[in-house]
Amino acid sequence: MPESRAPRLCVLIDADNVPASYAEAIFEEVATLGEASVRRIYGDWSAQRLNKWAEKVAALGLVADQQFSNTRGKNASDIGLVISAMDFLHSGLFDGFVLVSSDSDFTRLAARIREQGLDVYGIGEKKTPEAFRMACKRFIYVENLGPSEPLRMSTPQATPEPAxxxxxxxxxxxxxxxxxxxxxxxxxxxxxxxxxxxxxxxxxxxxxxxxxxxxxxxxxxxxxxxxxxxxxxxxxxxxxxxxxx
Missing domain, CATH: 3.30.420.610 (LOTUS domain-like)
Structure with a gap:
């Protein structure tokens, strides 16, 4: 009998909406879900704000996709990522997608991929809007990636808050x-x-x-x-x- 293979995943990263400090932990998490066959990251690489991500491109085997911000306030990366996602979706080569972003603009994309019968995993910050989180089969907070710390008893306050x-x-x-x-x-x-x-x-x-x-x-x-x-x-x-x- 042929050996079963790990699910082939297409990992697409919105560099503007996830901190680069989580980069390594993100791919460690992706490895538990399947094989990251595609590793694309989208952003305006002429912008200084993405310098931290740029430093990690080679080490993590990422393909950096340049998206120029031609209009202030408009995120060209979102459109570029969606176009690529649809191309990869119609290739029929993947078992699932990993959308790395804290932006609700990818809610419809996640829903469309799932309509095609593929799994969608979202990875982003806890501030990610509920609509995007719920559109994914599973959503993973970057704040949970890395070593967990034990729960500590808080000092009693005049108005108690949840521990x-x-x-x-x-x-x-x-x-x-x-x-x-x-x-x-x-x-x-x-x-x-x-x-x-x-x-x-x-x-x-x-x-x-x-x-x-x-x-x-x-x-x-x-x-x-x-x-x-x-x-x-x-x-x-x-x-x-x-x-x-």
């Missing part, structure tokens, strides 16, 4: 409604639920769900931080969980 981990991470308790909703969607009368199914249902409804947002490497780690849930090894060695409330 946050360093780097703007959410407290694990914020994820409870998502987990409970997934369990109810799987089986309202069930007791034990497969963690694989829970994760699948959460990401289907919330493409930007990422356990790293809550300071946990995996869903099992996140749920073990929450006294509301019990996690154990089930039949076949698969992890399962239940709501103990």
């Amino acid at each position: 946050r981990a360093p780097g703007g991470k959410e407290a694990p308790t914020v994820a409870i409604p998502l987990i409970v909703s997934a369990m109810r969607a799987i089986d309202p009368d069930g007791e034990w639920y497969s963690l694989g199914q829970i994760g699948q249902f959460i990401t289907q409804a919330n493409p930007d769900f990422d356990t790293r947002t809550y300071g946990a490497a995996k869903l099992s780690d996140l749920m073990r931080k929450l006294p509301r849930f019990e996690v154990q090894q089930g039949p076949g060695g698969q992890l399962q969980a239940r709501d103990v409330t």
